[in-house]
Amino acid sequence: MKIVTPDGRYFVVKGQLWRCSNPSLTEELRQKLVSELMAARREVKEAKASQDTSRMKHARERVQKAKVALGERGPVWWIDGSPDLNRHRVSKSPYAAWLSTVPERANKD
Numbered sequence: 001m002k003i004v005t006p007d008g009r010y011f012v013v014k015g016q017l018w019r020c021s022n023p024s025l026t027e028e029l030r031q032k033l034v035s036e037l038m039a040a041r042r043e044v045k046e047a048k049a050s051q052d053t054s055r056m057k058h059a060r061e062r063v064q065k066a067k068v069a070l071g072e073r074g075p076v077w078w079i080d081g082s083p084d085l086n087r088h089r090v091s092k093s094p095y096a097a098w099l100s101t102v103p104e105r106a107n108k109d
Contacts, residue, residue: 003102005095009078012090012099019086022071030070037066 003012010017021030040062047056068074076084090099 003099006098007078009076009082010085010095012095015090017085017088017090017093017095019072019076019084022077024077025071033066033070037063037070040066 004010004020005012005017008023009020011020012018021033025033040059043059044056044063047053047059064073071077073086076082085093085095090096
């Protein structure tokens, strides 16, 4: 079960916050960007296997570009001025009290 913060900004994995994609993206655009991200990740895997550093750099740049376009990295997609807590521990964030209310089974992600 994927645990998403009440504001929809982050999902939680092993006690860490990860930024969600921008919900204002159209489904068509989001799917196109996810497809690009998956292709870039496959390229990273292939570059690692071949130990091609130039290809690896290019592949990682593609991953970064897709993640920024999805809103998962780069400037935040919300406009209320709240800080970006991507990759922060939930227990050390404003979401700590909320997470304590999430059923234990769901919290094992």
